[in-house]
Amino acid sequence: MRKSWSISLVTASLVAAGVLPVSPAVAAPPGATLAAAAERGGRYFGAGVQSYKLADPAYTAILDREFAVVTPENEMKLDATEPVRGRFSFGPADRIVAHAEQRGMRVRGHTLLWHSAQPSWLAALQGTALRDAMLNHVTQVAAHFRGRVQAWDVVNEAFADGTSGARRDSNFQRTGDDWIEAAFRAARAADPDAKLCYNDYNIENRAHAKTQAVHRMVRDFRQRGVPIDCVGLQSHFTATHPVPADFEATLRDFADLGVEVQLTELDVEGSGATQAEDYRRVVRACLAVDRCTGITVWGVRDSDSWRSSATPLLFDANGVKKPAYTAVLDTLNRGPCR
Ligand code: G2I
Numbered sequence: 001m002r003k004s005w006s007i008s009l010v011t012a013s014l015v016a017a018g019v020l021p022v023s024p025a026v027a028a029p030p031g032a033t034l035a036a037a038a039e040r041g042g043r044y045f046g047a048g049v050q051s052y053k054l055a056d057p058a059y060t061a062i063l064d065r066e067f068a069v070v071t072p073e074n075e076m077k078l079d080a081t082e083p084v085r086g087r088f089s090f091g092p093a094d095r096i097v098a099h100a101e102q103r104g105m106r107v108r109g110h111t112l113l114w115h116s117a118q119p120s121w122l123a124a125l126q127g128t129a130l131r132d133a134m135l136n137h138v139t140q141v142a143a144h145f146r147g148r149v150q151a152w153d154v155v156n157e158a159f160a161d162g163t164s165g166a167r168r169d170s171n172f173q174r175t176g177d178d179w180i181e182a183a184f185r186a187a188r189a190a191d192p193d194a195k196l197c198y199n200d201y202n203i204e205n206r207a208h209a210k211t212q213a214v215h216r217m218v219r220d221f222r223q224r225g226v227p228i229d230c231v232g233l234q235s236h237f238t239a240t241h242p243v244p245a246d247f248e249a250t251l252r253d254f255a256d257l258g259v260e261v262q263l264t265e266l267d268v269e270g271s272g273a274t275q276a277e278d279y280r281r282v283v284r285a286c287l288a289v290d291r292c293t294g295i296t297v298w299g300v301r302d303s304d305s306w307r308s309s310a311t312p313l314l315f316d317a318n319g320v321k322k323p324a325y326t327a328v329l330d331t332l333n334r335g336p337c338r
Helices: 002-016 034-040 051-055 057-066 091-102 127-144 179-190 209-224 247-255 272-288 323-334
Strands: 044-049 069-072 106-114 151-156 195-200 230-233 260-268 292-297
Touching: 034 044, 034 323, 044 051, 044 057, 044 106, 051 057, 051 091, 069 091, 069 292, 091 106, 106 127, 106 179, 106 260, 127 179, 151 179, 179 195, 179 209, 195 209, 195 260, 209 247, 230 247, 247 260, 247 272, 260 272, 272 292, 272 323
Parallel strands: 044 069, 044 292, 069 106, 106 151, 151 195, 195 230, 230 260, 260 292
Antiparallel strands: none
């Protein structure tokens, strides 16, 4: 003990004298998987999953090897979890959670409230009746998964596209502007340990009105003590919505509000070296921002994607690693740039 202490003192003085480099003599070995490489930089790497695919051994082989966090793509949505008012259905979501827990993976919950994927009974409600049903849904679902979901997308996609910076019109929105904060408070009460996120798409470009509107809401929530812990940037990138030059600045702007940022549904349309370079830029941006805690890609293989013809993921339809995979792994292994 004493000996190693004195050796490290000698080492420290040699470093101070400029004789030895500052970096440790033995660097941590590079991670061989996305999860391991991300972990080196204190981040997680996850994937969106669909319960019916867990029966496909080619799918689960990649999922279980490469990813540390799973997000159910559809199984926790309103139409899946409360198809009939007051009758909750958790089978497919529970299967994903069990699959993850058995393998030491964590779970992101997606999503407690969304204007889409709603069961028809909700459409018949409005006003106080709708608000009550909405909050009951949040409470029941968050309570069911209490302690098993590390972060919830409490509200998904509540802002309008375009230049208005307004809320999106929806049945929930028509119950009053405070529906979002009411949902966050109900989620906190039902699962005090889950991180509570607001999640949206097209908020990656700092200059866009939608990005700024979400930023204003999160700042207001933080100032007034509404329980919000994170912002999820879906990060669906296409030719018409490319990775913005100021992506890192956008992440930093949200992080400066005191919340975590997470890339929650990342996929990048394209192929080959161009796609690989886009992925590299995205991962670098997250690594450059301390509070960017993790990245989830929205599916495993291109063939699993919600827009498979855009070939937006890291593995091809045969499960072969694409150039984008190598770019992501390499960038994660380089770690946070300081
Ligand atoms: O649209 C891409 C994503 C945008 N952000 C929110 C996410 O929740 C959304 O995910 C997608 C899923 O990847 C799709 O898998 O959301 C879609 C709509 O809920 C999902 O598509 C649905 C189809 O619309 C259904 O017809 C189908 O039964 O997937 C269902 C299960 O495969």
